[in-house]
Amino acid sequence: MDDINFAVLGTGGIGRRTLEVSEHKDHLTPVAACDRHGVAVDHEGLDVDELLAATEANIASDGGTATRGGTDGGVKQSGQNAGVAASVQAEPTETPIDDVIDESDAIDAVLVALPNFEHDFIPRVADRFAAAGYEGVLVDVLKRSRVIDMLDDRTDRFEESGITFVCGAGATPGLLTGAAALAAQSFVEIDEVEIWWGVGLKSGYEDNRGTVREDVAHLDGYTIEDAREMSDAEIETVIDEHDGVIEFEDMEHADDVLLERAGVCDAEDVTVGGILDVTSDEKPTTTTVSVTGTTFDGETGTNTFELDDATSMEANVNGPALGYLKAGVRRNRAGEYGVFGPADLMPGF
Amino acid sequence: MDDINFAVLGTGGIGRRTLEVSEHKDHLTPVAACDRHGVAVDHEGLDVDELLAATEANIASDGGTATRGGTDGGVKQSGQNAGVAASVQAEPTETPIDDVIDESDAIDAVLVALPNFEHDFIPRVADRFAAAGYEGVLVDVLKRSRVIDMLDDRTDRFEESGITFVCGAGATPGLLTGAAALAAQSFVEIDEVEIWWGVGLKSGYEDNRGTVREDVAHLDGYTIEDAREMSDAEIETVIDEHDGVIEFEDMEHADDVLLERAGVCDAEDVTVGGILDVTSDEKPTTTTVSVTGTTFDGETGTNTFELDDATSMEANVNGPALGYLKAGVRRNRAGEYGVFGPADLMPGF
Numbered sequence: 244m245d246d247i248n249f250a251v252l253g254t255g256g257i258g259r260r261t262l263e264v265s266e267h268k269d270h271l272t273p274v275a276a277c278d279r280h281g282v283a284v285d286h287e288g289l290d291v292d293e294l295l296a297a298t299e300a301n302i303a304s305d306g307g308t309a310t311r312g313g314t315d316g317g318v319k320q321s322g323q324n325a326g327v328a329a330s331v332q333a334e335p336t337e338t339p340i341d342d343v344i345d346e347s348d349a350i351d352a353v354l355v356a357l358p359n360f361e362h363d364f365i366p367r368v369a370d371r372f373a374a375a376g377y378e379g380v381l382v383d384v385l386k387r388s389r390v391i392d393m394l395d396d397r398t399d400r401f402e403e404s405g406i407t408f409v410c411g412a413g414a415t416p417g418l419l420t421g422a423a424a425l426a427a428q429s430f431v432e433i434d435e436v437e438i439w440w441g442v443g444l445k446s447g448y449e450d451n452r453g454t455v456r457e458d459v460a461h462l463d464g465y466t467i468e469d470a471r472e473m474s475d476a477e478i479e480t481v482i483d484e485h486d487g488v489i490e491f492e493d494m495e496h497a498d499d500v501l502l503e504r505a506g507v508c509d510a511e512d513v514t515v516g517g518i519l520d521v522t523s524d525e526k527p528t529t530t531t532v533s534v535t536g537t538t539f540d541g542e543t544g545t546n547t548f549e550l551d552d553a554t555s556m557e558a559n560v561n562g563p564a565l566g567y568l569k570a571g572v573r574r575n576r577a578g579e580y581g582v583f584g585p586a587d588l589m590p591g592f
Numbered sequence: 593m594d595d596i597n598f599a600v601l602g603t604g605g606i607g608r609r610t611l612e613v614s615e616h617k618d619h620l621t622p623v624a625a626c627d628r629h630g631v632a633v634d635h636e637g638l639d640v641d642e643l644l645a646a647t648e649a650n651i652a653s654d655g656g657t658a659t660r661g662g663t664d665g666g667v668k669q670s671g672q673n674a675g676v677a678a679s680v681q682a683e684p685t686e687t688p689i690d691d692v693i694d695e696s697d698a699i700d701a702v703l704v705a706l707p708n709f710e711h712d713f714i715p716r717v718a719d720r721f722a723a724a725g726y727e728g729v730l731v732d733v734l735k736r737s738r739v740i741d742m743l744d745d746r747t748d749r750f751e752e753s754g755i756t757f758v759c760g761a762g763a764t765p766g767l768l769t770g771a772a773a774l775a776a777q778s779f780v781e782i783d784e785v786e787i788w789w790g791v792g793l794k795s796g797y798e799d800n801r802g803t804v805r806e807d808v809a810h811l812d813g814y815t816i817e818d819a820r821e822m823s824d825a826e827i828e829t830v831i832d833e834h835d836g837v838i839e840f841e842d843m844e845h846a847d848d849v850l851l852e853r854a855g856v857c858d859a860e861d862v863t864v865g866g867i868l869d870v871t872s873d874e875k876p877t878t879t880t881v882s883v884t885g886t887t888f889d890g891e892t893g894t895n896t897f898e899l900d901d902a903t904s905m906e907a908n909v910n911g912p913a914l915g916y917l918k919a920g921v922r923r924n925r926a927g928e929y930g931v932f933g934p935a936d937l938m939p940g941f
Binding site for chain 2: 260263264267268269418421422425426428429430431432468505506538539540542543545546547548549551552553554555557558559561563564565566567568569570572573577578579585588589590591592
């Protein structure tokens, strides 16, 4: 594979850790990164260490879409905690995404590491790239099933522009969706896909408040709108009510529609749940994908994929995000445009 | 994905069962099948049930390359056990592969389900397709590491012709190689990939004598040439000496070079072993892929992929073979030619 220049939109936990992981990867050069107040571009390659140090407190709990300009729990506005703008490589800007789009002729892939509290937020970001005639890859790590349809609605637009959009390319959906698609290969009929995750997020909590907020929206009695409007204190209260350990059932995770659109099974046969523990860095339960199906010779069985408890959520999101990004670039360079889920980048079912 | 017309070269256990599995798959139409004495072609789609009934005793222990024309353990020469030629859809032929090549303008993909006792046998079959200007996919389920280099040497030839060659696309290498590539995504550095398989092959033994023969070649003290020259009785003697349960260590399985060429790890960090039990249909051990690596945040862990003991070797070879075939067709239609391993069809590492 040839070299890949990529950009990161958003420098919260996922954006920053992806930049860090890319330092370990061959052929990947980060050339642009932005948050809501700043943009850093260097087509020779960003100095990731410097940028990470500058953005270390860039926790962006609200994903940059709720309390713009606030300082409580958002990006610090001054000193070394001012986000991307604090980097010596960066410029302050009012139009960070447009600034990256302006440079996109020389960018092969863009990781959209922005929380998606408004369901059409990431689709609308993609629209802006398409409107600018971007030819390259967009990758996101979104979770919500309903967003996939919004992206599929844009297939023609992506094809006209030359965009290969890889959606749901984190851990779940992402790594685990791909594992389900692969585990399904033993069977001719899939009865059930169960995705069960464990996340221990004590020391990583500050860095992943956006993710936790989005998880809260999956709890009974809460909507995505509720979670977006809640203050950080209200989020803390919910967590405290669960003594810091929250179990989720039947989450709206896009694994279901991503497996269905790849022809693996019906969306309704996919269940996603898990346990989040913010009191410990140990995982409260082992992350497992179980695929139950029937073989051509009439046997029923369950293939399983298990992540070691020692692998952090960050490792399981950021490695796959870059892995799918590479797969997307390969597709893009072969002239394949449109919307791809993780399971579309696996052997066909 | 659009409809795919495919052919099968060889109607031993793998070829026949792949035809059977394809009946459960959308968009896959088998249009040609051959063994050494017969060829069946129907561009509207073969009658698989009839063909399977006709070839049921087509055990081809020697893979069609050793005792041509013999009747001991090879294809029966008359009646309903005469192989493909016994099918009402087929014609007898002296040149079965050439006959399929003659039809290949209308064939999207060819599964090469021939044993590869001569290491260059499958590469030479590919040469014949390339010489005829075939534009499409070739898929094999070969095992030996050294064959991959022979295929890579032909990359230019494949690209000139328009061939996408997907190699090692069975269970191992194949499904398990892909699982290893996916499991590696949590890590930035891979320490070790261990592939361990269990096969219970009592009722399926007659149908898979070629596979067993090839396995014997992996035993200490035996070479591939030994295994090819041995009579069926000599093979039986080896099996009896092990009381029907043979354990294999450090097998030369192409998983190693396929993972290395995909950039996942060094070939020497991959080990393949397993247990074959011809006295039972139960698996003697659980087939498992273990990938041990280091995460970006410095943790060491082992991700695992396990196949249910109820899934047969056949299910785990034939599903993936067709899955990778579909992935290969997609690549081919996008204009991507050359040699692809299973891990090349996964997210990049």
